[in-house]
Amino acid sequence: MEGVDHLADERNKAEFNVDDMKIIWAGSRHAFDVSNRISRFVATDPVFEKSNRALMTRKELFKNTLKKSVYAWKIIKELRLSDEEGIKLRIFMDQPGFLDLHWGMFVPAIKGQGTEEQQQKWLSLANKMQIIGCYAQTELGHGSNVQGLETTATFDPKTDQFIMHSPTQTSSKWWPGGLGKVSTHAVVYARLITNGKDHGVHGFIVQLRSLDDHSPLPGITIGDIGMKFGNGAYNSMDNGFLMFNQFRIPRDQMLMRLSKVTREGKYIASDVPRQLVYGTMVSVRQTIVSKASDALARAVCIATRYSAVRRQFGSENGGIETQVIDYKTQQNRLFPLLASAYAFRFVGEWLKWLYTDVTQRLEASDFVTLPEAHACTAGLKSMTTSATSDGIEECRKLCGGHGYLWCSGLPELFAVYVPACTYEGDNVVLQLQVARFLMKTVSQLGSGKAPAGTTAYMGRAQHLLQCRSGVQKAEDWLNPSMVLEAFESRALRMAITCAKNLSKFENQEQGFSELLADLVEAAIAHCQLIVVSKFIAKIEGEIEGKGVKKQLKNLCYIYALHLLHKHLGDFLSTNSVTPEQASLASHQLRSLYSQVRPNAVALVDAFDYTDHYLGSVLGRYDGNVYPKLFEEALKDPLNDSVVPDGYHEYIRPLIKQNFPSAKL
Numbered sequence: 001m002e003g004v005d006h007l008a009d010e011r012n013k014a015e016f017n018v019d020d021m022k023i024i025w026a027g028s029r030h031a032f033d034v035s036n037r038i039s040r041f042v043a044t045d046p047v048f049e050k051s052n053r054a055l056m057t058r059k060e061l062f063k064n065t066l067k068k069s070v071y072a073w074k075i076i077k078e079l080r081l082s083d084e085e086g087i088k089l090r091i092f093m094d095q096p097g098f099l100d101l102h103w104g105m106f107v108p109a110i111k112g113q114g115t116e117e118q119q120q121k122w123l124s125l126a127n128k129m130q131i132i133g134c135y136a137q138t139e140l141g142h143g144s145n146v147q148g149l150e151t152t153a154t155f156d157p158k159t160d161q162f163i164m165h166s167p168t169q170t171s172s173k174w175w176p177g178g179l180g181k182v183s184t185h186a187v188v189y190a191r192l193i194t195n196g197k198d199h200g201v202h203g204f205i206v207q208l209r210s211l212d213d214h215s216p217l218p219g220i221t222i223g224d225i226g227m228k229f230g231n232g233a234y235n236s237m238d239n240g241f242l243m244f245n246q247f248r249i250p251r252d253q254m255l256m257r258l259s260k261v262t263r264e265g266k267y268i269a270s271d272v273p274r275q276l277v278y279g280t281m282v283s284v285r286q287t288i289v290s291k292a293s294d295a296l297a298r299a300v301c302i303a304t305r306y307s308a309v310r311r312q313f314g315s316e317n318g319g320i321e322t323q324v325i326d327y328k329t330q331q332n333r334l335f336p337l338l339a340s341a342y343a344f345r346f347v348g349e350w351l352k353w354l355y356t357d358v359t360q361r362l363e364a365s366d367f368v369t370l371p372e373a374h375a376c377t378a379g380l381k382s383m384t385t386s387a388t389s390d391g392i393e394e395c396r397k398l399c400g401g402h403g404y405l406w407c408s409g410l411p412e413l414f415a416v417y418v419p420a421c422t423y424e425g426d427n428v429v430l431q432l433q434v435a436r437f438l439m440k441t442v443s444q445l446g447s448g449k450a451p452a453g454t455t456a457y458m459g460r461a462q463h464l465l466q467c468r469s470g471v472q473k474a475e476d477w478l479n480p481s482m483v484l485e486a487f488e489s490r491a492l493r494m495a496i497t498c499a500k501n502l503s504k505f506e507n508q509e510q511g512f513s514e515l516l517a518d519l520v521e522a523a524i525a526h527c528q529l530i531v532v533s534k535f536i537a538k539i540e541g542e543i544e545g546k547g548v549k550k551q552l553k554n555l556c557y558i559y560a561l562h563l564l565h566k567h568l569g570d571f572l573s574t575n576s577v578t579p580e581q582a583s584l585a586s587h588q589l590r591s592l593y594s595q596v597r598p599n600a601v602a603l604v605d606a607f608d609y610t611d612h613y614l615g616s617v618l619g620r621y622d623g624n625v626y627p628k629l630f631e632e633a634l635k636d637p638l639n640d641s642v643v644p645d646g647y648h649e650y651i652r653p654l655i656k657q658n659f660p661s662a663k664l
């Protein structure tokens with residue numbers, strides 16, 4: 001029934017103040033106000049309508065994205081929205097497009113790697129969108145191995161220019177978002193060559209298309225790389241290819257904050273670490289962690305509301321059937337994902353702090369925390385995006401058959417989200433970076449250099465290698481220090497085992513290659529420890545609002561104990577817990593599920609998502625699922641006519657058996 005809240009009973013059961021939880025979820029009252037206002041604004045503006053997206057052709061979808069993006073930009077300008085409001089507008093617009101790469105990578109690359117003069121020149125154009133930029137790093141032949149890029153930028157002292165060239169087919173730029181059809185400019189990563197010497201990969205600002213008629217400049221071949229996974233979904237984005245044929249740019253278009261080429265062609269490297277050329281990726285990996293919590297929260301919101309609406313079995317005595325959310329199996333699959341969404345939110349907040357801190361330090365030429373910032377952004381990007389991709393798919397299954405319908409919102413969410421496991425660094429490649437960092441830290445134990453930050457626990461190696469978990473009863477698993485100790489000893493013992501196995505090899509690199517799979521496991525254990533420890537730090541801090549802290553505590557322990565359960569092999573094989581303690585953890589988990597159950601719908605209401613943003617009939621706020629499923633079905637073009645197009649051509653001849661005989 002229209003106007004009736006079918007989930008009202010669920011909402012009445014909540015034992016905490018949802019409005020207070022909304023503030024915790026958003027990060028602050030101000031952040032909540034901005035999100036709430038902008039999401040409602042987008043939801044009510046017809047230009048941002050998106051329900052018809054799946055039926056659009058690629059060209060229609062692309063043009064629709066242009067329309068929305070330019071309209072969003074117009075609103076940002078006309079209403080003088082702040083940066084924060086502008087980002088929210090793009091997020092709630094919910095359609096990947098060139099704006100994401102322009103603002104998310106092109107502008108940050110110039111800010112991070114351009115000199116003051118370069119920033120002044122290019123950012124003033126980019127900030128007004130008089131030029132549109134993208135981030136052109138990946139090539140057909142190399143994405144993960146950035147040092148293996150082949151595009152060359154050769155300095156020509158005669159003309160004071162760089163000659164950009166793609167020497168092979170595999171050196172074609174391939175994948176950059178916004179490159180295919182929209183961008184006028186790109187930050188291009190290419191091997192810098194001066195006086196015949198290769199100085200490795202550097203960034204260059206390159207104009208690609210005419211600002212008058214948008215045609216590619218002479219010497220540039222450019223286009224879209226074609227359809228991607230899923231219908232609609234990420235196909236709104238024009239990921240592109242690009243080839244240079246001896247294309248010239250002025251010398252001052254090399255991004256020269258980190259290193260320079262003089263008029264004479266002399267290469268001057270500054271004393272900052274060369275890895276700062278990867279700085280834009282570090283910054284984006286950081287934002288991807290918060291976005292993981294957002295994507296997972298959307299899927300969990302849909303699955304939770306629908307699980308409360310959906311009923312199956314249990315009416316044998318003529319009573320009402322059981323809500324599927326009451327099945328322990330449903331809770332055991334759903335509630336850890338709910339807890340993960342909150343966990344990723346809080347670790348995302350912390351990572352933002354870490355990133356801001358390292359940025360300030362870098363500005364003061366303090367590079368000490370750079371390796372840790374790289375390891376944390378890489379590892380947490382990897383861990384959270386993998387868990388979120390799996391989680392969205394699990395939410396689809398939690399919604400049964402109807403989860404497979406496009407209008408559940410889950411197929412599209414999955415299709416748009418899964419490339420996050422690959423872009424901004426393949427998730428395995430990134431965990432191997434964490435593993436290298438851990439192996440280095442372990443090798444320095446006992447050298448007098450105490451590990452700091454997220455590896456500080458390794459400084460207590462003697463204790464953590466010997467200790468036995470003190471858990472004796474199920475409630476002990478609600479003791480933060482016992483939970484932390486189990487995760488710390490598991491992570492440390494896995495890292496030390498890898499280090500010991502590595503030391504058996506004469507050649508360290510060969511050993512590393514041999515042990516890659518174990519190293520990834522050790523890196524994941526370390527990342528999970530970070531997430532658990534940041535969640536615990538959150539619930540140990542000040543939290544306002546009636547009943548809010550209690551709910552967050554429940555979610556925190558669900559997050560930790562479900563990980564323990566899932567990776568029990570690690571915990572048992574490292575003797576971090578005994579089989580009896582593991583079974584006490586399962587017992588405690590079941591009890592926590594029962595405590596979360598009456599609060600589940602309110603806990604997803606706290607995300608404050610509009611029906612527009614969710615884009616899901618199953619996840620509707622009012623739970624009015626069945627009539628709306630019918631409405632959606634009737635909108636399908638196949639239902640435009642009762643007898644389908646093709647009846648006379650195929651169905652009728654088949655039934656009447658009067659089709660012409662087949663010719664072989």
Ligand SMILES: CCCCC/C=C\C/C=C\C/C=C\C/C=C\CCCC(=O)SCCNC(=O)CCNC(=O)[C@H](O)C(C)(C)COP(=O)(O)OP(=O)(O)OC[C@H]1O[C@@H](n2cnc3c(N)ncnc32)[C@H](O)[C@@H]1OP(=O)(O)O
Pocket residue numbers: 087090091095096100101103104105135137138143144145146147177275276278279281282284287370371374422423424425426429433436437440
């Ligand atoms: C739709 C919503 C819209 C919302 C809008 C809001 C915001 C928008 C924001 C952004 C847009 C977001 C999403 C848009 C969607 C898609 C965008 C995708 C864009 C891309 O997809 S863009 C290409 C990304 N492409 C990669 O991601 C390549 C991965 N591949 C690498 O990144 C390297 O290739 C690596 C690291 C694997 C090897 O590199 P290598 O071979 O040079 O290094 P090596 O392993 O030898 O390590 C030597 C020493 O360097 C240290 N080290 C390494 N990296 C460091 C770093 N970054 N910082 C500091 N130190 C670092 C090591 O720790 C070691 O240190 P040590 O010596 O001490 O051990």
Ligand SMILES: Cc1cc2nc3c(=O)[nH]c(=O)nc-3n(C[C@H](O)[C@H](O)[C@H](O)COP(=O)(O)OP(=O)(O)OC[C@H]3O[C@@H](n4cnc5c(N)ncnc54)[C@H](O)[C@@H]3O)c2cc1C
Pocket residue numbers: 101135136137138141142143144145174175176177234239419422423424425426427428429432516
């Ligand atoms: C939707 C999307 C948008 C993108 N946008 C951009 C963009 O805007 N700009 C841009 O420059 N790029 C972009 N990319 C490219 C992206 O960054 C790369 O695809 C990504 O970094 C992975 O690199 P790859 O494709 O070379 O994977 P590969 O490295 O070829 O990975 C293939 C397999 O090999 C494995 N592997 C590779 N190296 C190792 C190793 N050392 N050890 C163990 N296993 C390994 C991987 O785990 C993976 O299983 C985008 C990609 C996608 C999918």
